[in-house]
Amino acid sequence: MRDFSHGHEWLAINTATLRKQWRLDRIIDECARRDIRAIAPWRDQVAAVGLAAVARQLRDTGLVLSGYCRGGFFPAADAAGLAAALDDNRRAIDEACALASPCLVLVVGSLPGALDGKAVHRDIARARGEVRDGIAATLAYARGVGMPLAIEPLHPMQAAERACINTLEQALDLCDELDAERTGALGVAVDMYHVWWDPKLAQQIARAGRERLLAFHVCDWLTPTRDLLNDRGMMGDGVIELRKARGCMEAAGYAGYAEVEIFSDDWWSRPGEEVLDTCIARHRSVV
């Protein structure tokens, strides 16, 4: 297992962690200043600065991507909605290519309308079928341009609104169905916040193996957790056994970044400098 205690060369920052403090160009500069080598930006943050400008700034600073957030949200109320989602995913893939991302992270979506509190239907099996078909169609395009897709299982408390893929086992079953040859074109993003509770976690990480383990996200689960979306903890402040999990990942062959992704009203309210410095310190002491 790699020793993270002496440096942070394997730290990546998911830029949602700082979305309330800074625009993406400032985040990139602040990361570069701290010798943070990788980021995972969100599409809206890239759009706010401009895709070409972000690509140029990455080249200038030497930063790379640990992933691009995000594609997905495949289910829809009707055929037009399904087609629009596929179009949007192709655009996300093109952007990921322009930024030389190692993968496009997929938050697959679930019941149409649920995110606005008005679910059009309650048939989660239908949503899961649309997700399967959406990934299959998107994978065909992604293979053509060489962009791996990383399915991110989301915590079951997000099953209605954001993702109807809720366990690593479920995500890997889909990978086996759509990429039986384990070509590397389809895999998973293992975000510990979403999967830490799973009694089959270690078993499924081992099953995934190097070809399927495309990303590793860290933060922490607080007790109590006061909000289903924006109360994630800084690594070390909660109950997730992060180092043990990283051990499982590395035993299975993962050798990439540990990407910090913290949606938190608390951390968003602090100075960005403090957040980044704390990420570096906790990466070394806890992850």
Added chain:
Amino acid sequence: MRDFSHGHEWLAINTATLRKQWRLDRIIDECARRDIRAIAPWRDQVAAVGLAAVARQLRDTGLVLSGYCRGGFFPAADAAGLAAALDDNRRAIDEACALASPCLVLVVGSLPGALDGKAVHRDIARARGEVRDGIAATLAYARGVGMPLAIEPLHPMQAAERACINTLEQALDLCDELDAERTGALGVAVDMYHVWWDPKLAQQIARAGRERLLAFHVCDWLTPTRDLLNDRGMMGDGVIELRKARGCMEAAGYAGYAEVEIFSDDWWSRPGEEVLDTCIARHRSVV
């Protein structure tokens, strides 16, 4: 599949649903007045009225129990804590016997101290081992007095504080280990709030079968959900496919009550009469 639309003979009320409005004796009277045949009371509610008095009132009104809440919380920081938990579970079983409950529901517990925001350790595998050992020891006593134990898998968002058994599959694996002969002494309580998201739900209900399906709890999952504990919805107000789930239960042989258990600051703030009348109406129209 049974037709619930013409009556509510298979409706049970988990008395936590009315804990902020009424004491247990009043809840029993109000249920009896509405021809509700079954309740599932909590230990603290029984203690507030007195065990003998509750048993007498149940006999007088003809109400029966659909379950007794609850045993469990096996993990502890030290040996004394583990022993105290076993003592407490034996007392819970004795109370369940005194009230002629068909089962004792187990909320198994997880990281010691987490419920108070101060987890003593983060080793969820250790907690799961202590749960296994605690159920095994408790089962020996329960078999002797003929009280079935119903393991309730809790939603993964409760994995740190309340229960480290978080899927039906995990609960049934434990049943298979500790009661391989399917004697009926050990089974599961299927609370739809906790398991509705599970892609293996139908498969695992079928696996459980009649001998293991000891209780069926209903309410609804709201979008958005504003609190991890006390924002459950009334049946029909959320996204859970309750009738489809009941179909799975009955296809597997379940023929018992649909027990309404709603922890909700919203419903606790309404008149108890309105809550009970709504439970009856929704039992007929939605469950």
